[in-house]
Amino acid sequence: MTSEPLLILVNRKAGTAKKMGHTRLLETLERVNRSVQLHWLDPADLSAYIQQLVDDGNINELAVGGGDGTINHTIQHLIGTNIVLFPLPLGTMNHFVKDLDLPVRLEEFLPLLNSNRSRQIDVGCVNSHYFLNNVSLGMYPRVVRYRGVIRFSQRFPKLIATAYALTKVLLRHQSRRSFTWRTDKGDDISSPVFLIANNRYKFDMTSLVHRERLDEGRLMIIAPTDVRLPTLLEAILYAWTDRIEYASRLDVRAVKDIVINVDSDSTHAVIDGELIRLDAPIKLHLKKAALRVVDSLDTDD
Template sequence: MQIEVVVNCGAGSVDGTEAEAQRDEIVEAFAPLGVEPRVGLVVGAALEAAVRAAVERGADVVVMAGGDGTLGTAAAALSGSDAVLGVLPLGTFNHFAKDLQIPLDLAEAARVAVEGETATVDIGEVNGRAFVNNSSIGVYPVMVDLRDEIRSSRGWGKVRAVPVAVARVLRRFPTRRMRISADGEQWSLRTPFVFVGNNSYEVGPAGIGARTNMDGGMLCCYVAKVESRSGFARMAFQAATRGASAAPTLESVCSGDVRIEAGGHRVLVAIDGEIATLRSPLVYEVRPAALQVRVPVGSQPVGDPPVGPDAESGVEAEDE
């Protein structure tokens, strides 16, 4: 079995100045498994090209070392190929790995990449850009954009910059007029937050943001039908403490595609925690069973498909 590793030197726990040391740690993690992978250190725009090059060289498993944004880029390159995605979770939040029950420990994750089972999961797309977790419009991408500005100006890390960015966004509390179409339903409203998940998310007292399945062939769209800070806070509290069904101003619908028309020609969008500016309308589509990925043997990373628009679901915004 031919295994190649692509390391995103800009991922949450990868310091570009220590990339060579990270490479050595990865090689050491695979050594007890009898594997000597080719390890490439890349940044930014070079990620997708590096994955495609690994596939062209005949890699059976392309292991991505990075966060959720890294995996979304890899998904675009791997979908439709015979190569399987392996995951070394080196990002800030690593939601995709957690949903698939992939260990966060480097050596254990390497073992899954070599000895694990192969599962098939869906990919979401927005205007042709792939995502493995979710995409959102409104307060979350604005917060991430501000957070990155704060990091750049003050030299802070992500975790330290987040509270300052959140406070600024809540003070401004931007809303936007949107027309949303999904599963035969239409909403025309001003909202601070729209979230489109690759399959259904849960929220409630037991936890926030775990996916109920990753192969249901559906996008699940969540819309905040509020325009004030107090209304938004009330909605979030109701959903977090009693579940989404207890939050009447949080609408949800699951569909194979979602179309969002936003005021203005360009929209700031979060895609697996990465920020992009896209043209309106935003056309979301699901690509069922488009990605093969290594998961732990005997794990059950997916559940039953969502039962429809009234399924109790929830939202997880932080995703990097």
């Protein structure tokens, strides 16, 4: 940690940030025992702002407030640098912060802004785009697309729009698009749905889904044979007891890289919660220890 003020960039439209507002957030940051500079930014301006900071070369740490999508946009500019990222939990779900085992309440996170402890974690890469959590292909991108249309046209809350869109997709989705992956043994795995995660997800009844580590150097692949009700129920049952790799209708593997072929020139994907269009074939690999992040204060030496 240096004597320079800590730059804090906040996506003003992120869930918790939007609820707090600029004034309240500024008052909350007064509890930090160091000088800080708060920049209240429109999400459209965030990427260019971060890239300029990196190009100037005058920072070695950066705090960014928002959800998983905001942090995803941030890391596109931090990979390959030694800048320490402080991911302020100012989004709605903050999955990445949870999986880092960092506080998800802002008041509890603030002491970390005084810390000089950091660690390196893995980052996934799909085509030329980095991701922290996961990439979804097939059904879920369709849900996100429908949800956006429903919210725009009907002004439904996000949760209701998601439930409606999911129901609509489940009723209509019958392998409209096929994704294929050839394993190291030469086997072809075909599925209408692929989930590729940065390191292994653990499933249990308390936290539902989380990752205990982000430094094992593996992508986790989950590909069901179909999206029919028996397959979904089996996946839920085995996931509930953290035995998803034993589900007969799911192909679950750990790999370092993967190439997924699509029966079209491009397809939609959801990357860390954001809808993006990807060109085919879809190439994924893992970058080991590619990002430096603040570490928990209670980490054992």
